[in-house]
Amino acid sequence: MTTPPSTSHGTFQGTDVLRWPVVGLLLRWRHFRTALQLVLLAVAVVIVVHGFIGPEIASANLATVLTWVHYRGLLVVALLAAGNLFCTGCPIIRVRDWARRLHVPTRHWPKRLGGKWIAIVLFAAVLFTYELFDLWSLPRGTAYLVIAYFVVAMGVDLLFTGASFCKHVCPIGQFNFLTSTVSPLEVQVRSADTCRSCHTADCVSGHRPGGRSTPIVQRGCELGLFLPAKVGNLDCTFCLDCVQACPHDNVALGTRAPGVELADANRRSAIGRLADRPDLVVLVLLFVFGAVMNAFGMITPVYRVEQWLTTMTGGAPEAVVLGILFVAVIVIAPIVVVGGAAVATRIVSADARSPWRITARYVYALVPLGVCLWTAHYAFHLLTGALTVVPVTQSAVIDLMGWPMFGEPLWRWAGMRPGKVFPIQLGFAIFGAVGSIGVAHLISLHDHPKRAVRATMPWAIAIAIITVAAIWVLFQPMEMRGVGFGG
Amino acid sequence: MSVWMRRLVVAGAVTLALGMARAAEAHSGPPYPIISNQAIGNYSVSVWTDPDTTDDGTKAGRFWVTMYRKGGEDVVPAETTSALTLTPTDPPGAALTERSSLLQDASHQYAVLLLDHEGPYHVHVAIAGPLGPVTLESDVQATYDLRPARWLMALYILPFALAGFLWVKLLLRRRRS
Ligand code: SF4
Ligand code: SF4
Numbered sequence: 001m002t003t004p005p006s007t008s009h010g011t012f013q014g015t016d017v018l019r020w021p022v023v024g025l026l027l028r029w030r031h032f033r034t035a036l037q038l039v040l041l042a043v044a045v046v047i048v049v050h051g052f053i054g055p056e057i058a059s060a061n062l063a064t065v066l067t068w069v070h071y072r073g074l075l076v077v078a079l080l081a082a083g084n085l086f087c088t089g090c091p092i093i094r095v096r097d098w099a100r101r102l103h104v105p106t107r108h109w110p111k112r113l114g115g116k117w118i119a120i121v122l123f124a125a126v127l128f129t130y131e132l133f134d135l136w137s138l139p140r141g142t143a144y145l146v147i148a149y150f151v152v153a154m155g156v157d158l159l160f161t162g163a164s165f166c167k168h169v170c171p172i173g174q175f176n177f178l179t180s181t182v183s184p185l186e187v188q189v190r191s192a193d194t195c196r197s198c199h200t201a202d203c204v205s206g207h208r209p210g211g212r213s214t215p216i217v218q219r220g221c222e223l224g225l226f227l228p229a230k231v232g233n234l235d236c237t238f239c240l241d242c243v244q245a246c247p248h249d250n251v252a253l254g255t256r257a258p259g260v261e262l263a264d265a266n267r268r269s270a271i272g273r274l275a276d277r278p279d280l281v282v283l284v285l286l287f288v289f290g291a292v293m294n295a296f297g298m299i300t301p302v303y304r305v306e307q308w309l310t311t312m313t314g315g316a317p318e319a320v321v322l323g324i325l326f327v328a329v330i331v332i333a334p335i336v337v338v339g340g341a342a343v344a345t346r347i348v349s350a351d352a353r354s355p356w357r358i359t360a361r362y363v364y365a366l367v368p369l370g371v372c373l374w375t376a377h378y379a380f381h382l383l384t385g386a387l388t389v390v391p392v393t394q395s396a397v398i399d400l401m402g403w404p405m406f407g408e409p410l411w412r413w414a415g416m417r418p419g420k421v422f423p424i425q426l427g428f429a430i431f432g433a434v435g436s437i438g439v440a441h442l443i444s445l446h447d448h449p450k451r452a453v454r455a456t457m458p459w460a461i462a463i464a465i466i467t468v469a470a471i472w473v474l475f476q477p478m479e480m481r482g483v484g485f486g487g
Numbered sequence: 488m489s490v491w492m493r494r495l496v497v498a499g500a501v502t503l504a505l506g507m508a509r510a511a512e513a514h515s516g517p518p519y520p521i522i523s524n525q526a527i528g529n530y531s532v533s534v535w536t537d538p539d540t541t542d543d544g545t546k547a548g549r550f551w552v553t554m555y556r557k558g559g560e561d562v563v564p565a566e567t568t569s570a571l572t573l574t575p576t577d578p579p580g581a582a583l584t585e586r587s588s589l590l591q592d593a594s595h596q597y598a599v600l601l602l603d604h605e606g607p608y609h610v611h612v613a614i615a616g617p618l619g620p621v622t623l624e625s626d627v628q629a630t631y632d633l634r635p636a637r638w639l640m641a642l643y644i645l646p647f648a649l650a651g652f653l654w655v656k657l658l659l660r661r662r663r664s
Contacts, residue, residue, distance in 0.1 A: 056560065057553060059518060059535065257661035258654065391519075411519040419634040426640065427647030434651025438658045445659075 011192050014255035017185060018243065027253065033239060036089035043071075044091050044146055050396050051143025061139035065385070065392045067146070068136040073382025076179065076375045083183040083253075084176045087166070087237035092153045096165075099158055109164040115279035116174060120286060123171035124330070127290050131297045132322055163222035166237055173237070178287050179371050180233035181364075182258040182435065187236055187243070187251060188227070194250045195228035203227040203242040203251060204269075218245045227251060229269035232261025234280075259435055262364040263442035275360040284363050285334040288370035292470050293329040295377045299476035337462050338363060344458035349444075349451045361447065362459055365440035369463055372432025373470050376425035383421045387413040425474050433467040518551065521610060521625040529618035530554045530563065534610070538629040540602045548573070548602035548629060552587050553595055554614060562594040567616030571598045573608045576626075602629040 051063030058064035078085040156165040204226040206216035243251045309321045342355040391409035440459035444452040522534040532554045539547035552569045574582040587596035612623040
């Protein structure tokens with residue numbers, strides 16, 4: 001058996017961004033996170049205000065344009081280019097920290113609600129309601145969604161300690177955690193030896209300069225990640241609290257091979273072994289097949305399928321028809337494709353594990369493909385609508401001030417032509433598929449060193465099937481959804 | 488990052504920026520308004536368009552007409568209709584007329600027309616109904632939204648596939664390190 005894929009267990013050897021001249025200084029600045037949070041809080045306020053007082057046309061309202069065109073697009077760009085920066089700057093946590101000055105929660109998150117199950121249900125619910133109510137076309141609906149997000153997060157985190165909302169409830173957080181497994185940066189220890197001689201573990205328990213009996217001046221990891229045993233980016237919000245808390249300056253924001261953590265079979269701090277986490281397995285499946293479903297919901301043929309289903313069900317309401325579609329794409333398709341790959345791996349590689357155990361090991365190989373399918377979709381909206389923020393802001397200023405302080409709206413400013421974005425989308429799908437096959441092979445090299453290629457083959461076929469389905473979706477004509485001329 | 492990789496990234500960024508700048512000159516991407524909240528008669532009217540030209544007979548010149556009762560956001564009576572007439576102006580050509588169909592109510596209507604060549608078109612919007620008839624005028628510049636030819640597509644995709652293989656190489660190398 002070969003050695004396990006190397007992640008952050010050893011001593012860090014890559015480049016530490018925290019040591020870079022300007023960027024490093026900025027990231028290590030104590031108030032960096034607060035500054036980023038305040039910027040995003042201002043954006044959230046703009047979204048809510050314009051959502052309520054701005055026009056109902058989605059393309060002319062900052063609530064819909066900033067949320068569904070810019071936020072989603074920039075989110076995946078940041079995740080792919082660096083890491084989980086949007087969790088770093090999450091404005092909800094800023095407001096929560098202010099609220100916790102008035103009320104300090106004392107309860108721990110209940111064990112029986114552990115894992116990601118609530119977040120999975122919410123993630124599926126968001127995908128479903130997004131399609132059902134055409135959320136992208138509803139400025140007021142989008143504003144209500146943002147408010148609801150703040151309220152629920154506040155409720156959870158004022159009741160329970162730590163980052164309970166981020167870890168167990170937030171669907172965006174889970175999206176970010178999974179996507180950040182292919183980010184090029186990771187929060188990791190500089191020297192394993194320093195940690196071995198450290199007796200305080202401030203990175204997780206908080207920094208008390210005066211010893212155990214003195215108060216904490218810098219909190220440790222709210223997600224319970226103990227740095228020496230932390231593997232990869234899962235559950236890491238990139239808050240950099242551990243950087244501030246470690247008394248030995250032993251935490252790096254280091255470069256690494258994106259996606260290598262997905263093949264790591266080791267036990268991870270606060271997570272355990274990936275293969276022992278059925279909730280994470282389900283989350284990955286929802287993430288990958290949800291990407292296909294979300295893109296499928298944007299194309300013209302989906303209406304024909306919905307009409308056909310409506311006829312077949314004798315005129316069932318839209319929610320039921322959409323529910324059937326969702327079950328087909330995010331429940332039945334994964335069982336057939338992924339289950340089939342697991343059974344095939346069992347046979348061709350003489351693997352004694354059950355198909356479920358094989359699935360629980362290999363399913364993480366699908367993450368790069370899922371990330372790239374989400375990116376292909378969100379990049380479409382970002383690249384075709386990147387400049388719309390200019391005229392929509394000009395128009396919003398006219399709405400608010402009554403005069404064109406920033407000039408008349410330059411409505412023809414939009415972005416790239418959809419036809420030109422198409423090859424980029426296709427490219428991402430292929431990039432993700434190749435990455436996924438690479439991770440699957442990495443798992444095979446670890447689990448089946450003598451039959452690695454054979455063991456990888458069923459997963460390569462499963463990845464090819466999902467990729468072909470996604471590319472077929474990309475080739476279909478787009479319904480002008482995301483444009484939103486709804487009321 | 489190696490030197491050639493850095494060059495690749497810079498070249499990609501420049502191409503993207505140039506593409507975006509070019510796109511900003513003409514219309515591209517999502518729809519934009521050609522008439523914005525114009526108060527006329529008893530209506531307040533906006534017309535948004537995505538004027539795509541096609542060669543294969545597919546109707547792709549899209550127009551959204553939103554009209555409210557003047558001075559508010561009250562929906563117009565259900566009998567209200569709107570029709571669009573597009574006339575090519577350079578070179579001049581025959582006018583095309585299309586009656587809009589309702590989206591969720593009479594205040595939100597939609598029409599799609601066949602624009603078979605690029606260039607400027609004059610847009611005439613005729614609204615009729617219990618609140619009275621009105622007409623509005625504007626212009627659009629129709630443009631193609633073509634996907635690249637297949638061979639060019641293969642060329643575009645190549646760097647992504649290449650990057651994918653570099654990624655796999657990196658993964659396998661890290662495993663050994
Ligand atoms: S506080 Fe610093 S040195 Fe101590 S275990 Fe955490 S990262 Fe290592
Ligand atoms: S404190 Fe925890 S969540 Fe924050 S950066 Fe460090 S490891 Fe990640």
